Amino acid sequence: MAESKSLRVAYGEALVELGEKNKNVVVMDADLAHATMTNSFAAAYPDRFFNFGIAEANMMCAAAGFAHSGLIPFASTFALFGTGRAYEQIRNSISYVNANVKFGLSHSGLSVGEDGGSHQSIEDIALMRGLPGMTIFVPCDPLETKKAVFAAAEINGPVYIRVARPVVDTITTPNTPFVPGKANVMRDGSDVCIMATGLMLPVALNAARLLEEDGIHAAVVNFHTIKPIDSDCILAMADRCGAVVTAEEHSVIGGLGSAVAEVLAGHSSAKFARVGIQDKFGKSGKPADLFAAYGLTAENIAAQCKSLKQ
Amino acid sequence: MSEENLEQKAKQIRADILKMLYTCQSGHPGGSLSCVEMLMALYYKVANIDPSNPKMENRDRIVLSKGHACPALYAILADKGYFPREDLWTLRQLNSHLQGHPDMMKTPGVDANTGSLGQGVSIAMGMAIAAKYKKADYKVYAIIGDGEVQEGLVWESAMAAAHYKLDNFVVMLDHNGLQIDGSNELVMSIGNIMAKFQAFGFECIQVDGHDLDAIVKALQAPVSGKPKFICCETVKGKGVSFMENNFGWHGKAPSEDQYNAAIKELGVAVNG
Numbered sequence: 393m394a395e396s397k398s399l400r401v402a403y404g405e406a407l408v409e410l411g412e413k414n415k416n417v418v419v420m421d422a423d424l425a426h427a428t429m430t431n432s433f434a435a436a437y438p439d440r441f442f443n444f445g446i447a448e449a450n451m452m453c454a455a456a457g458f459a460h461s462g463l464i465p466f467a468s469t470f471a472l473f474g475t476g477r478a479y480e481q482i483r484n485s486i487s488y489v490n491a492n493v494k495f496g497l498s499h500s501g502l503s504v505g506e507d508g509g510s511h512q513s514i515e516d517i518a519l520m521r522g523l524p525g526m527t528i529f530v531p532c533d534p535l536e537t538k539k540a541v542f543a544a545a546e547i548n549g550p551v552y553i554r555v556a557r558p559v560v561d562t563i564t565t566p567n568t569p570f571v572p573g574k575a576n577v578m579r580d581g582s583d584v585c586i587m588a589t590g591l592m593l594p595v596a597l598n599a600a601r602l603l604e605e606d607g608i609h610a611a612v613v614n615f616h617t618i619k620p621i622d623s624d625c626i627l628a629m630a631d632r633c634g635a636v637v638t639a640e641e642h643s644v645i646g647g648l649g650s651a652v653a654e655v656l657a658g659h660s661s662a663k664f665a666r667v668g669i670q671d672k673f674g675k676s677g678k679p680a681d682l683f684a685a686y687g688l689t690a691e692n693i694a695a696q697c698k699s700l701k702q
Numbered sequence: 703m704s705e706e707n708l709e710q711k712a713k714q715i716r717a718d719i720l721k722m723l724y725t726c727q728s729g730h731p732g733g734s735l736s737c738v739e740m741l742m743a744l745y746y747k748v749a750n751i752d753p754s755n756p757k758m759e760n761r762d763r764i765v766l767s768k769g770h771a772c773p774a775l776y777a778i779l780a781d782k783g784y785f786p787r788e789d790l791w792t793l794r795q796l797n798s799h800l801q802g803h804p805d806m807m808k809t810p811g812v813d814a815n816t817g818s819l820g821q822g823v824s825i826a827m828g829m830a831i832a833a834k835y836k837k838a839d840y841k842v843y844a845i846i847g848d849g850e851v852q853e854g855l856v857w858e859s860a861m862a863a864a865h866y867k868l869d870n871f872v873v874m875l876d877h878n879g880l881q882i883d884g885s886n887e888l889v890m891s892i893g894n895i896m897a898k899f900q901a902f903g904f905e906c907i908q909v910d911g912h913d914l915d916a917i918v919k920a921l922q923a924p925v926s927g928k929p930k931f932i933c934c935e936t937v938k939g940k941g942v943s944f945m946e947n948n949f950g951w952h953g954k955a956p957s958e959d960q961y962n963a964a965i966k967e968l969g970v971a972v973n974g
Contacts, residue, residue, distance in 0.1 A: 418835065442831060445865075450858035453821050457828020460806075460814060461836065481855075484818040485825055489807055 398559045400498040402534035404429030406541035408436045420467045422448045428468040428498045448473045452481035459491040471500035472513035487523040490549045498555040501641035503679040512674035518646020520552045527551040528618040532593035533562045539570035575622040581611035584697040585629040589615045589648045592639040598690035621651045630662035635700040644668040663700040713970045716941045718777035721972045724961040726794040732951040734774040736878040736936040743917035753783040756810040763813045767822025768847035769803040784811035820853030827859040830871035845874045849881030863929040864903025871929040878938035880949040904931035911936035
């Protein structure tokens, strides 16, 4: 049985490992080091950890200042406050100048759970996707989170790593490639293609198993990179399967579903549906209950796939 | 350079600013004219910079956080030799490296992109922390406007500057009292700005922002364990009588007649 771990724990551990290899890596937080798990880096390298207090905008601009000085800052807070409150700082001080800043932002999506709608970022990918030159990673398991951190450090420019809070099973292997901008086919199939990202990967794999019981062979593709989006893979799978369903723990406006739709429009006659948060805010509840309430389930994905095949 | 020459230089820079704005019929004269001596004190007297090596590792960083005043910065950078003087007349035009607000990707000598108010001073503060971490001895200077201090980000960065004991960080305020919609007092009073920065943990000095010697002295005053704040009392539109203390000249280019009158008043020729 592969290891289960929270992605934020994997993020913190990856930073420590990366920091050991690269002395230019510094980590910043906004009074959430014990939640984003950057506290493990702070313990390992106290002189390279900088807390900015509850001031996300200042942290992002300071990160730009660090990057302009030749350092590689990883700035962490919750996804909502990083991409939302500090949006314009990321836009003008980081993205606009291709500053070499990485933001690993945790507690993304509905899976924050009980904290409720005020803390559940469902539009963060949409905000970051509109910025020219931004790279967006949405890892699906602890292994992929670590690979995303190391890949981010190799990219010269801003990278957003969306880090979910729950403990999840490891579904990739150490040998699974992580090439930025290259989607991974996790399950082959020719009837319908489920394109999923982040925590929706295991849900999509379950959907494929349900469909198999009905004789529908569903492919499942892991979009660990939302930007740049793997257009070649989208068009090839659409052509092969004739039907595409996206699945994401994010609004269907502006996230993976939108990115795939933009590629398909005008280039494919494949049928298409989006599973995600349907233009609504979140609310308090246990993550599993919220996923059920918002249709982020294997049953719903399977139903969407079937309806496209009718 | 002698004091007399620098006085003449200030007039030349003001004339260059006006020609730049007149040429593209766009830009911000008031706040550009008010910070000329502040920038001159850095570029001609205090800062460790090398125009032939704009990215010199150990250079002092100068961040014009009130980025709309970049015509003043550009005129000085050209005079220092960062780029040819004739480039000045391409300001704000398509494909010019002189953007409407400073762009470090395009203009040699610009250390940070600014103009979205509050961000430059915060970036500069980050540079100062980075210098401390790298054990480098360069200083970081941020020039902010008095309307700009209404941005919360200014105070977030001020709090962090004191927290990290950034005695390599200097914030210079262009205190001309006016902003787009009128006086600070009318739009949003900034109160006792010296006391505010003092309360945030800065060493505070107040000077006549058009007295080059006074600014230099304030910049050179030793400080230990805390950041420095220099409140430069200035006149918006300084040097052109009909622009002085008139908020209407915040973001308006002069007409031909106004341009000619301004150049005549400054008493310098604006060549190539």
